[in-house]
Each structure stands twice: as structure tokens, then as C-alpha cells.
Amino acid sequence: AQTVTQSQPEMSVQEAETVTLSCTYDTSESNYYLFWYKQPPSRQMILVIRQEAYKQQNATENRFSVNFQKAAKSFSLKISDSQLGDTAMYFCAFMNQPSGGYNKLIFGAGTRLAVHP
Amino acid sequence: EPEVTQTPSHQVTQMGQEVILRCVPISNHLYFYWYRQILGQKVEFLVSFYNNEISEKSEIFDDRFSVERPDGSNFTLKIRSTKLEDSAMYFCASEAGVVDEQFFGPGTRLTVL
Numbered sequence: 001a002q003t004v005t006q007s008q009p010e011m012s013v014q015e016a017e018t019v020t021l022s023c024t025y026d027t028s029e030s031n032y033y034l035f036w037y038k039q040p041p042s043r044q045m046i047l048v049i050r051q052e053a054y055k056q057q058n059a060t061e062n063r064f065s066v067n068f069q070k071a072a073k074s075f076s077l078k079i080s081d082s083q084l085g086d087t088a089m090y091f092c093a094f095m096n097q098p099s100g101g102y103n104k105l106i107f108g109a110g111t112r113l114a115v116h117p
Numbered sequence: 118e119p120e121v122t123q124t125p126s127h128q129v130t131q132m133g134q135e136v137i138l139r140c141v142p143i144s145n146h147l148y149f150y151w152y153r154q155i156l157g158q159k160v161e162f163l164v165s166f167y168n169n170e171i172s173e174k175s176e177i178f179d180d181r182f183s184v185e186r187p188d189g190s191n192f193t194l195k196i197r198s199t200k201l202e203d204s205a206m207y208f209c210a211s212e213a214g215v216v217d218e219q220f221f222g223p224g225t226r227l228t229v230l
Contacts, residue, residue, distance in 0.1 A: 037221075043206060045160070045221035091160060098215055104150065104162040104173060105219060 002027045004094050004108035012114040013082045020067075021077045021111045023092030031097035034068065034075045035105065040088040048090070051075065082115045089113070119143040121222035123209050129228045134199055138225045140192040140209030148212040149192045150219060151184065153177070153205040160208065166192065199229045 003026045013019040025034070036048040051059045051068050058066050063083075067076045079086055092108040122141045130136050142149055151163040165172040166184055174182075183195045192211075196203055206226050210219040 042223065044223045045208060045210075047218050047220075050218070093160075104165055104175075105152070105160075106162065107160040109159045 002029075002032075002094050002096065002106050004092050004106055006092055006108035006111050008111045009109070010112045010114070012116060013079075015082055015084060015115055015117050017082050018078060018080045019082055019113065021079075021090050021092075021113065023075045023077070023108055025073050025075065025092070025094050027073070027094065027096075029096055033095040033097075034066075035093040035095070036064070036066070036075075036077045037091045037093055037107075038086075038088045039091060039110070040085075045091070049077065079113075084115050084117065087113060087115045119220075121209055121211055121220050123207075123222035123225050125225060126223065127226045127228070129230065130199055132199055132201060132229055135195065135197045136199060136227060138194045138196075138207050138209075138227070140194070140211075140222055141190055142192055142209065142211030143213070143220055144190070146211035146213045146220075148172075148214075149184075149186070150210040150212070151194050152208045152210065152221075154208065154224075155205045163194075163207075196227075199227075201229050203227060204229045 005024045032053045034051045038046045038048050049061045049064050063080045065078045089110045091110045093105040095103050124139045149166040152160050154160045164174045164178045181197045186192050206224045208224045209222040212219045
């Protein structure tokens with residue numbers, strides 16, 4: 001069974017600084033998808049960024065980028081120029097290559113990020 | 118911008134009672150999911166639903182749980198004979214196509230007393 005591990009329960013960063021959140025996963029599959037979701041205090045889950053395992057290029061979305069190391073099964077999230085609104089819980093999630101067109105997300109335990117002024 | 122909505126935002130019930138959690142997915146989406154998050158813990162998959170039937174369910178989704186899409190717009194999760202350990206935040210999600218973004222609703226906090 002696939003597992004997702006986030007080893008940092010809490011992180012903090014000063015506004016405008018850069019922070020990296022770690023995620024490792026375990027799978028025997030070669031094709032899969034990885035995601036970072038943000039859950040602010042309002043509790044709604046918001047997709048931050050996704051990465052397809054078959055793509056070697058790391059995904060980027062504005063201030064958010066990932067470092068995807070397939071051999072090491074590592075998928076870290078880098079947040080540049082941190083803003084107060086980035087304060088949230090961040091979940092790393094894994095999805096197998098779907099069969100039948102649907103599939104579940106498997107989440108890590110989350111990292112609580114606090115951005116300080 | 119289209120969004121997934123869920124009602125109620127908070128449901129309190131007595132142990133042993135039945136609850137129905139409601140979700141309105143984004144209108145053109147085809148795949149629907151329920152997840153739950155016990156306070157302070159990870160988000161866990163419950164069930165996926167496509168073409169009016171369950172695609173996959175987890176061990177959590179025992180025979181007290183059921184889902185249906187009664188009218189082509191709503192997507193409901195019913196829990197019969199609720200237990201204290203059912204207390205959690207329940208999230209509905211919908212997805213337009215294969216490995217598109219799963220859009221999450223704001224969640225329903227279920228408290229079983």
C-alpha cells in the first residue's frame with residue numbers, strides 16, 4: 001500500500017523568506033501523481049501544485065515550486081517570498097495512475113506552517 | 118468561480134442516530150469523493166463514486182455508511198447508527214475528468230455525543 005510521510009509537524013518562517021516543506025512517499029508504481037494541498041484555518045482544502053511522475057521537470061506555480069526526486073521518492077514544496085496568507089496546514093498527497101478514470105488521494109499527516117511578520 | 122458546497126457546516130447528533138451530510142459538486146464534474154479528517158489527524162479517503170455507483174471504498178466505509186446522488190446534483194453521505202468515533206470533519210470533493218483537480222468543499226463538522 002502507498003504511504004505518504006511528512007516528517008515536519010510544524011514549521012515557521014519570517015515574512016518574505018523562503019521555506020521548504022518535506023514529503024516522502026512509498027510506492028512500487030512507476031506512474032503516479034503528487035500534490036500539495038493547503039488547508040487554511042477556514043479548513044477548506046485548496047490545491048497548491050501538482051506533479052506528474054513521468055515528467056522530469058519540477059512543477060512551479062508562482063511562488064510555489066517542488067523538488068521532485070523520483071528515485072528518492074521525495075517531493076518537497078518550496079515557498080518563496082512567504083506571505084502572511086501562506087499560514088496554513090500543508091498536506092502532501094499521492095494518487096496512483098487511475099484505472100477506470102477515478103482514484104483516491106492518499107494524504108500525509110500534514111505540516112503546520114506559520115508565517116510571522 | 119464554481120465551487121463545491123456542503124451542508125450543514127456543523128452537525129451535532131446523539132450516538133446511535135442517523136445523519137445525512139449533503140454536498141453539491143461542481144455541475145459538470147463526473148467523479149465524486151468523500152474524505153474525513155479526525156481533529157488533528159490526516160485526511161482519509163472514504164469512498165469514490167462514478168456513474169451512479171461506488172468505485173472504491175475504504176475500510177472506514179463500513180455498512181453503516183452509504184452514498185447516493187438522488188437528483189443528479191446533490192451527493193449525500195449517510196451514516197446510520199452513529200458512533201463517537203465518527204466525530205470528524207467530512208469533506209466532499211468532485212473532479213471533472215481523469216486526474217483533474219479534485220475540488221474540495223468547506224467540510225461538515227460532525228460531532229457525535
